[in-house]
Amino acid sequence: MGLSYADLLVIALYSLLMIVIGWRLKKSISSQEDYFMGGRRFGKLLQVFAMFGSGTSTEEPVGTARNSFTGGLSGIWTALNYLFVTPFYWFIGVWYRRFRYITLGDFFAERYQSRSLAAAYAVFSILFFVAWLSVSFSAASKTITAITPKAESVLSAPEQTELARFRHLRELESRDYSGLSETERVKLQDLRQAAPRGRFSYLSEVQITWFIGLIVLIYSWAGGLKAAYLADFIQGLFIILLSFIMLPFGLWQIAGSHGLGGLLEGFRALHQKVPQEMFDILGSPTAGDFTWYYLCAVTAINLIGIVVMPHLIVVGGGSARDELTARIGIVFGHYIKRFLTILWALAGLIALALYAGQLDDPDLVWGFMARNLLGPVGSGLIGVMICALMAALMSTASCYILCAGSLIVRNLYNLMRPGLSEAHYVLAGRLAGALTITGSILFANYYQDVFGQLKFAWEMPVIFASTVWVAMYWRRATTAGAWVSVGFTAFAFFILPAFLPLAVPGLRTDERFLTVTRTEQVVRTYAAREFDVREREKKIEQWESGKSRGAAMGEKPAPLGLGETIEVWSKPPSKAIFWTRGVALQRGILRGEGFFNPDMLLFQWLGLDLESLPNPLVETLRLPLRIFLPLLLMIVLSLFTAPVEEEVLRRFYARMKTPVNPDPEKDRQEVERSCREPERSDNQKLFPGTRLEFTRWTRTDLFGFIGSLLCAGLVIATTLFIAGLGSGN
Known part of the structure; x- marks a missing residue:
């Protein structure tokens, strides 16, 4: 299998522990609130690790390392x-706890008095969970297969045939397309569509996804949220271990020595072996999409969308014992992840220094590193890494399937079969969770494109986001306004871009929509490093090889020494304006790939020369419409449509202004009192006597938010510090 007995023992013990946790807690489940919310009795430590575990899945360490390896x-x-966005969680965590709901679908059913809107949100949430979990399953299975590779000598006959086709594809891609014959061009297109593999594993991706999914289902089915939270605590420790375990081995290998001195020397050698521009965190010529204005737009759309993430009402505060626990859990659970992200990016740079040119698929970076750095050490470390990858996936999956089950039961199934026993609804929730994880695995095994799935999932929350934000701060938000906002956003930004190319196939080859940005060359001046010397030597070899064939172009490049001042010219790749996956040449014909961007037609109509804009600005232009248009529609339509009944609004906003009491009975009494005496919370309103529901900040609000902002600054400072280690600057 490519694994030692020690590795297999570690994986078996970890899997058994997760199952035992679930079945030991099975007897404590007696109601929906016990199964889906754990009785709302969790303290700060478990809330922090639940938020950290559910918010950190396999695709994030794997994807971050991949992106730093390539960009x-x-x-x-x-x-x-x-x-x-993280500092704002200090307030959002209180929302989730004061809702006192089991699902966010309950919010739509109560605030808008619309069970059909709640049902629509439940359907959206299931699609959201399936999309996100499929990303995680794809990332985990790809990485684990990279850890357990087959040697070429043991490949089966079909695998050897596929490997030969893969090598033929790479050979054709390495040649100038204009020099290919018509037969070779057709062959190239056929091979690209077939996508033959270049690496093979003792384990199949299908086997891995079903194995992990089964373990998650067993302990979540049995123990509900209590089991998921206890498992998340253990899995969180594994995720932290995953983030650290390979780094010292990688730095020692780069440096050629061990110990603390070897680590410091490893950082110095890293700066010699990796291009200087790869250490820029903003606006480098090779990865210039991350400009300050693009990050501002992304922050805005993430802030708008975060409130409707369907799992956050559970791990983001709804299951916490009290409000402070909810705040601390959601904020610090995320900040653990933010700091570990720095280590994931560092892992990608270490991989670049060690394995540049050796990887055909950058998605395999993490698994390739694990095999090469931990494999020789033995002692079950490969098994520990696989358990850590499983933990990152399982901690997210268990939370998601429980939330999916609660949404299906409370906001869909309950509409069809109301008034049944709690035991019946708990069983229905378990079955719904099983269906969700099965759908995720099937989607992952069918699609198998980690970043294609990720892009699909990123912007989904904007569909319902405006309905929550407007309702939280304005009593006039109406059900009709919510329906139109949801319908328009789903159609304009998701359905139309996907189906327009299907309805009008000629769009893909229409010259008007095949335009790309005109990028400019960028020059950087700095002292030459080992990487630059090696690159110059390659160029000299290429020139001499060309000369021997009579094909040398221009003057021979001059030799380069360490420390010499050099100028490096680079040109960012052009970006397609109307197509999400770019413009590609297929059988000699240019075609748009992916979804169509109809919103770019608006900017073209306004007279913007889109081709002359920088790549990040073109990408940024897409976001303001998604942020503001749904909000504007929601507000305008609410002014002209029938409002929600005043009694419903009075009870909703009274609950939201009533602090949570950890004692459920006392909390219920306080909420009832606030509903009878809404004037007791009037002093909290920032604009008393109006329909606006903005509240005054307390000292806890102010100091907590400032502290959260400082933590965000500390993440940036830590990133810059680590990027500068060993640079000599």
């Missing part, structure tokens, strides 16, 4: 794009 340290922003 440098600025690739960290694919995982840190929620960094400046």
